[in-house]
Amino acid sequence: GAVVSQHPSWVICKSGTSVKIECRSLDFQATTMFWYRQFPKQSLMLMATSNEGSKATYEQGVEKDKFLINHASLTLSTLTVTSAHPEDSSFYICSAREYGFRGPRGGANVLTFGAGSRLTVL
Amino acid sequence: DAKTTQPNSMESNEEEPVHLPCNHSTISGTDYIHWYRQLPSQGPEYVIHGLTSNVNNRMASLAIAEDRKSSTLILHRATLRDAAVYYCILKYYNQGGKLIFGQGTELSVKP
Numbered sequence: 001g002a003v004v005s006q007h008p009s010w011v012i013c014k015s016g017t018s019v020k021i022e023c024r025s026l027d028f029q030a031t032t033m034f035w036y037r038q039f040p041k042q043s044l045m046l047m048a049t050s051n052e053g054s055k056a057t058y059e060q061g062v063e064k065d066k067f068l069i070n071h072a073s074l075t076l077s078t079l080t081v082t083s084a085h086p087e088d089s090s091f092y093i094c095s096a097r098e099y100g101f102r103g104p105r106g107g108a109n110v111l112t113f114g115a116g117s118r119l120t121v122l
Numbered sequence: 123d124a125k126t127t128q129p130n131s132m133e134s135n136e137e138e139p140v141h142l143p144c145n146h147s148t149i150s151g152t153d154y155i156h157w158y159r160q161l162p163s164q165g166p167e168y169v170i171h172g173l174t175s176n177v178n179n180r181m182a183s184l185a186i187a188e189d190r191k192s193s194t195l196i197l198h199r200a201t202l203r204d205a206a207v208y209y210c211i212l213k214y215y216n217q218g219g220k221l222i223f224g225q226g227t228e229l230s231v232k233p
Contacts, residue, residue: 006165034220043209044166044223093165097219110156111221113165 002028002098006114013084014122021079021117023094029074030096034111035067038091050077084121092117126210131228134200142195142227144210149190154213156221157184157195159206166209166223169195205231 003026013019023033031052036044048069049057056069066088068080077096081088095111127145134140146155157169170177170184172193177184183196197204209226213219 004165032219036223043225044160046220046222049220091163095165095221110168110171111158111219113158113167116163116165118163 002026002096002112004030004094004096004112004114006094006117008117009115010118010120012120012122015085016083018080018082019084019119021081021092021094021119023077023079023096023114025075025096025112028096028098030077030098031074033071033077033094033096035069035077035079036093036095038093038116044093047079052077081119084119086121089119089121092119126212126224128208128210128224128227130225131230134197134204134229134231136202136231136233137199140197140200140204140229140231142197142208142210142229143192144194145192146210146212147191149212155184155186155190155193156211156213157182157208158211158221158223159204159208160226161203161206169208171213200229200231202231202233205229 005024005026007022033050035047037047038044046059047062050069050071052071052074058064071077093116095113098110154171154173156171158166159169160166170179170182172184172186185194207226207228209223211221
C-alpha cells in the first residue's frame, strides 16, 4: 500500500535555530500533502495544506513565517520551523492524499500519514 | 461544519468484539464517514470509510445508521495491538480533501 516517510523521526535543537522536517510519498505521487501538529494527550491540529508547485494554504492562527512549507516535487514536502522556541516542541505529522491510488480506497481520497517527527526545543 | 461526538474512552477485553460509537447529527448528504486510528507515538492510519451502506474490510466493519446521524466502528475480535485512539471524521469534499480531527475515543484492551 501507499507509504509516507517522515524524516527525522525525532530532533532536538537549541532555541533560536531552524529545523527542517521532510515528508515523502514513497510509491505514489502526492499533489497535496497536509501538515499537522499534536501536543501530548491532544488531538491532531491541521496546520496547513501543501500543494505541489504553489504556495501552501495555512489554517487560521498558524504563522506562515514561522512554519515554512515547500512542496517542490510530487513526492516531497518540507516543513521548516524557523527560530524555534520551546513552545514549538510538538509532534509534527504529515499526510498525503492517495489521489488515483489503485484499489478500493483510491476513490475516497484516503489520507496516508507519516510516522511523525518529534521536535524538542531546548 | 458538521461535527462528530465520540466517548472519550472505552475498555475492552482481548478477543471480544468492540463497538465504537460516533454521533454526527449534522452530517450533510455528501459527507463520507471516515475512521482512522492512532497507535501510541505513531501517525494515524486509515481504518475504514463509508457513505450510506455498511462496510467491511480486513480491519473492521462500519455500521451506518439509516438516517446517517450516527455510525459504529466494529472490531470483531479486539487484540492488544488494537489499543489506540480511534477518530471518526466526516470528509468534506469541498475543503480540498483535508481531515479535521476531533478528540477521538481512546480504546484500551485488557488481556
